[in-house]
Amino acid sequence: MNAVAVSVFVFLFLVVTVLGFAAARWRRAERMDNLDEWGLGGRGFGTFIAWFLIGGDLYTAYTFIAVPATLYAGSVVGFFAVPYTIVVYPLIFLFLPKLWSVSHRHGYVTPADFVQGRYDSKPLALAIAITGILATMPYIALQLVGIQVVLDVMGMGQDSDNWVIKDLPLFVAFVILAAYTYSSGLRAPALIAFVKDTLIYLVIIVAILYLPSQVGGWGHIFDVANDSFTTFNTENADAIAAGEVAGKGIMPPAAAQWAYASLALGSALALFMYPHSVTAVLSTRNRSVIRRNAALLPAYSFLLGLLALLGFVAIAAGVTVGDPPNPQLAVPQLFENEFPSWFAGVAFAAIVIGALVPAAIMSIAAANLWTRNIYKAFLKRGATDAEEAQQSKYASLVVKFGALVFVLAFSKQYAINLQLLGGVWILQTLPAIVIGLYTRWFHRWALLIGWAVGMGYGTWLAYDVPLPGDPDSHFGGPLVLFPGSETTKVYIALLAIIANLVVSVVLTFVFRAMGVDEGVDQTKDDDYWADEGDEGVELELDPLAEPHR
Numbered sequence: 001m002n003a004v005a006v007s008v009f010v011f012l013f014l015v016v017t018v019l020g021f022a023a024a025r026w027r028r029a030e031r032m033d034n035l036d037e038w039g040l041g042g043r044g045f046g047t048f049i050a051w052f053l054i055g056g057d058l059y060t061a062y063t064f065i066a067v068p069a070t071l072y073a074g075s076v077v078g079f080f081a082v083p084y085t086i087v088v089y090p091l092i093f094l095f096l097p098k099l100w101s102v103s104h105r106h107g108y109v110t111p112a113d114f115v116q117g118r119y120d121s122k123p124l125a126l127a128i129a130i131t132g133i134l135a136t137m138p139y140i141a142l143q144l145v146g147i148q149v150v151l152d153v154m155g156m157g158q159d160s161d162n163w164v165i166k167d168l169p170l171f172v173a174f175v176i177l178a179a180y181t182y183s184s185g186l187r188a189p190a191l192i193a194f195v196k197d198t199l200i201y202l203v204i205i206v207a208i209l210y211l212p213s214q215v216g217g218w219g220h221i222f223d224v225a226n227d228s229f230t231t232f233n234t235e236n237a238d239a240i241a242a243g244e245v246a247g248k249g250i251m252p253p254a255a256a257q258w259a260y261a262s263l264a265l266g267s268a269l270a271l272f273m274y275p276h277s278v279t280a281v282l283s284t285r286n287r288s289v290i291r292r293n294a295a296l297l298p299a300y301s302f303l304l305g306l307l308a309l310l311g312f313v314a315i316a317a318g319v320t321v322g323d324p325p326n327p328q329l330a331v332p333q334l335f336e337n338e339f340p341s342w343f344a345g346v347a348f349a350a351i352v353i354g355a356l357v358p359a360a361i362m363s364i365a366a367a368n369l370w371t372r373n374i375y376k377a378f379l380k381r382g383a384t385d386a387e388e389a390q391q392s393k394y395a396s397l398v399v400k401f402g403a404l405v406f407v408l409a410f411s412k413q414y415a416i417n418l419q420l421l422g423g424v425w426i427l428q429t430l431p432a433i434v435i436g437l438y439t440r441w442f443h444r445w446a447l448l449i450g451w452a453v454g455m456g457y458g459t460w461l462a463y464d465v466p467l468p469g470d471p472d473s474h475f476g477g478p479l480v481l482f483p484g485s486e487t488t489k490v491y492i493a494l495l496a497i498i499a500n501l502v503v504s505v506v507l508t509f510v511f512r513a514m515g516v517d518e519g520v521d522q523t524k525d526d527d528y529w530a531d532e533g534d535e536g537v538e539l540e541l542d543p544l545a546e547p548h549r
Contacts (some may be wrong), residue, residue: 001155005336008345009154009352012199013173016192016353020180023187035109038185039392041283043104047292049190050284053361054293055192055300057280058085058271060139061355062419067304069327071311072319074229074248076256077479079308080263085301087268093294096272097287098437099418101530102523104282105385105538110365111278111433113374118436119444120519124375127430127451129373132275133399135422136366140403142419143355143362145328145412147173150348151499167408168215174359181360182393189360196357199350201303206343207313207335208306214317216340225312226250235246244469252313255487259479262491270427270493273434275365286532298404311332311453328412330423359400362522367395377399418482421462424478424493428454428500444519447529454500461492501527 036043045053070078099114100302103190108114112132116125147170156169180188212218219284229248233240240247252260271277284290314330335347371392376383383391432447467476479489511518530537 002336002341002344004341005348006154006156006344008342009349012125012346012349013197013352015196016356017176018402019191019195020184020188021177023180023184023191026187026191033389035368035371035388035392036107038389039109039364040279041186041190043283044285045190045289047289047296050280050289050293051296052193052197052427053190053283054277054280055297056189056196056354056357057276057361058297058358059200059300059304059354060143060358061351062142063304063356064307064351065146065149065328065331066142067308068311068314068331071225071308071319072314072330073311073325073327074246076247076249076252077260077263078269078311080260081302082305082308084264084267084271085304085411086298087264088271089294089298091268092272092281093291095434095437096281096290096294098528099433100281100284100287100290101537102437102527104532105527105534106523107531108334108448109282110369110372111273112369115432115436116373116377117522119432119447121275121444121448121523124432124448124451125373125377127448128432129369131425131429131451131455132369133366135426136275136362137399137403137406138422139276140359140362140366140399140419141407142273142416143172143359144170144403144407145416146355147352147411148407149326149328150332150351153336156347170408171404173356174400174404177356178397181363181396181400186279186361189357189364190283192353192360193357196350196353199346203335203343203347204303204352206311207310207347207367211310211313211317211334211338214438215313218359221309221312221316222250224316235336239469246468256489258482259489259491262494264480266427266491266493266497267423269497270423273429274362275369275427276362277360279365279368288523288531300395355444359403363396364392366399367392367436371396420478421459421475422474424458424462424496425455427493427497428458431501431504440521442504443506443508443511443516445511445516446504448500449507450500450504453503454496458492458496458497461495465492485496 067078067081099111102108102117103114106113108115108117110129110132112125112129115128119125184191212221215221216224221281229250232248236245236247236539239245253388267310272281281290281424310331311327314334317334319330319333319337321327321333332348332351335344339347371383371388375391375395376388380387428451431442431450435442462478463474465471465478465480466476471477478492480492481496482488482490484493
């Protein structure tokens with residue numbers, strides 16, 4: 001371990017810990033024992049706070065690790081994360097203000113609350129809630145993977161044969177995270193996001209300006225990366241042709257262009273279906289905050305593009321990532337090799353703090369789904385506000401430690417594969433949530449069956465994808481051959497959502513013809529345009545109350 005780097009890292013981590021506990025007194029409410037305060041930060045964050053909170057929620061530690069790692073590994077579609085984070089913001093500009101309005105008018109805390117109110121269907125809301133929890137759990141686990149990578153590069157316990165010593169730093173980090181999330185709720189990640197994003201901007205801008213000068217400039221960097229990929233492809237031509245290994249490159253060839261485009265589009269559609277994204281949005285003060293953030297958040301996409309290029313910088317700098325190679329080590333090892341010790345400590349702290357913010361929001365979002373749409377809907381219908389808040393606090397602890405046990409007990413590859421599968425799953429909630437904001441044309445039972453078909457079909461397709469070089473493995477990636485094609489691959493989630501929509505449309509006609517009850521819509525047209533100060537927006541109503549007549 002480098003004493004200077006570790007000291008700077010520990011100091012910044014302690015600063016964040018203090019902020020996490022102090023957040024309970026920041027914008028302090030009279031009562032914290034309700035989900036509006038603990039789970040949504042009082043629903044009062046303005047543009048400035050929301051920009052850091054949503055940015056800190058979406059651009060995670062694993063993004064910091066994985067995006068440049070895909071370019072370091074030579075993935076021809078690895079840059080897809082940049083266009084998808086650009087495409088997503090015009091989409092959210094359109095539909096998230098509507099979700100904000102109806103949620104504030106009716107007191108909805110989760111997307112499943114809205115689905116239940118819109119379609120009068122507990123089973124459909126339960127399906128949305130379970131999908132959100134399932135998709136969020138591996139996402140939290142990936143934040144732990146990001147922390148583990150940094151701790152490995154720093155040398156904290158990696159050579160120990162004692163698993164307690166080896167994993168103790170990771171365990172301590174998440175005990176602290178669990179403690180201040182329990183006490184401060186959403187205010188903790190909102191306050192810490194200021195530090196996290198400031199550090200990340202600082203580190204990436206310095207890295208982009210400083211590191212190329214150390215390794216020969218950008219022209220040299222791209223030349224070295226391209227030569228490295230070309231050499232690999234030449235030496236492994238037979239294995240690539242047999243599908244045993246994946247070819248490498250900077251630009252996707254014609255056969256991979258649909259894969260690139262479908263990954264970008266599908267990921268953009270799925271991003272704000274995740275419950276932690278919705279939680280951050282519902283914590284804002286009014287509709288204008290959401291629209292302003294949709295216009296301002298692309299600044300993070302610019303940052304992400306710069307970050308991705310560090311994968312090529314690592315190649316030019318001669319960074320090695322072990323045997324067998326682990327590309328996720330590329331960026332932390334690059335920082336360790338090229339930065340002064342003190343600034344390497346700042347960079348490591350930025351990545352680890354970048355894991356704590358989204359992990360906290362994700363655990364809160366999953367806990368709110370459990371409390372509102374499983375516990376209160378099925379186990380204790382008459383739960384009070386205080387009981388809801390306490391239940392969410394307990395659930396957030398279970399979710400975090402479940403993710404911790406998963407990462408410590410299983411291979412990192414499981415967490416990565418399940419997170420890829422989570423993107424397939426969460427997109428299946430789009431018809432009920434996004435389309436439901438504009439029309440109630442779909443029948444509630446058709447949506448439920450369509451969801452089940454999309455989940456099953458997407459999971460089956462993903463199960464049949466082996467890891468390169470291991471034909472007997474499963475869940476090896478997010479891409480599959482387009483039906484009827486021998487070379488063109490597409491994102492599994494898009495095929496699954498198409499199946500979902502087709503089934504939902506067909507069965508809607510069938511159920512309407514059969515006269516199957518469609519339930520009562522608890523929302524009204526003007527609910528989708530309500531804003532701060534309008535009648536009923538401040539009044540938090542029970543989402544399970546009697547519908548409007």
